[in-house]
Amino acid sequence: MNSPAVAARAKPGPPLWLLLELTYRCPLHCVFCYNPTDFMRSGPELATEDWIRVLREARALGSVQLGLSGGEPLLREDLELIVAEAHRLGFYINLITSGVGLNEARIRALKAAGLDHIQLSFQDSSRQMNDFLSSTRTFELKSKVAALIKQYDFPMVLNVVLHRLNIDHVEEILEMAHRMGAEYVELANTQFYGWAWQNREQLMPSRRQVERAEETTRRFRERAGRPMRIFFVVPDYFERRPKACMNGLGSIFLTVTPDGTALPCHAARMLPGLEFPNVRSASMGHIWFESSGFNHFRGDEWMKEPCRSCPEKARDFGGCRCQAYLVTGDAANADPVCDLSPHHALVTAVVARAEQPPIEEKPLIFRSPANSSTLYP
């Protein structure tokens, strides 16, 4: 099975995409957040000099797109220092924010430091739903931040995570984004990891809702005179083939969590049996090329059937390892979204349940330090 040619794995290319999750602290409590539900057990945050070292080493490896995220990255008082160093090194710098804390003094400082782009999240087009889903009163504030982003001439991506409770508002969300002058809108159907996994049943839309949203988006795109680009991230539970998650683990993406753990995707820390290195004790070069955590799911030697002999494995890399683990209990299984997976019925059952109103109303679990501590006492 393993010919020598296959065993000699090609050296991976550079980690083109570097995502720094600067903090798990967040003023919002979104029910669909992908952050780990046990974030309260995370170690202390990296210091400024650690992040600067990470930037220098990653840039030397060829990282070029930089995401600064969290939690809420604006809670880091050294954000401007981190941006300035990243700019000096030649990164294209994307700030991924709820907008909370982005006042005029800070946006001016971030512009001067060389920030390139701001992705601003909204939870809905209505104040009521936005504020409910994030469990904060932030709608007005976010609207002011959107105006500041335009005033300071940043390109703006407006990101809205879609799910059962807001997906029927796609038309209004697109109108809002257009009004605010967003260059790009990301309608990101919920990916079920972290807090969203906890709330999966309540957040899962019906097939009819998804189809309506796609149709509304299509019609909106067709209307003339709208330079705004719309990305509709499909809800993969409704697909028959998995997403090419991260373009394959360890292929282009590297994320560093607030405590310095380096991961090949945002959610990978949950995968059992894998050891992920920490930037406090390992260089970025070692992490990317040598560490077992990054090498484990490279190539296709780890695959089981039906992926191993599947002609499509080079296209989708077997889908998402985290989803395989969460739904089937084994991270090396095919992503159960694939209808060739022997576990596909686990996905279709969830989708079928979403067609019925929930028999028993389960409360949503909001992302909060208190709920994290309750889930992991």
Added chain:
Amino acid sequence: MKEHAVNGASRPIIERRFRLQWEAAQNSHVLLYPEGMIKLNGSAGEILKRCNGEATIDDITADLERAFATTGLAGEVMAFVALALQKQWLAVLP
């Protein structure tokens, strides 16, 4: 779709929402934009790095022909500029 009536005297410039940059690790020029990157082949990179809003398309062609000691590049340059305008990687100054 906007019509881009360009000729040899037009002065193309990288569209303001893109950043052109040489990436040694990829051995190529790239165009960077929010959360994305376009890796350019050799000739695309050579043309785009000359699009500074001052040089005309004719200037760019002449410069490339000098740099690569060749002739007859006008058609290729014009075709690529038209494509880059359509993709909004480039703008033309009025």
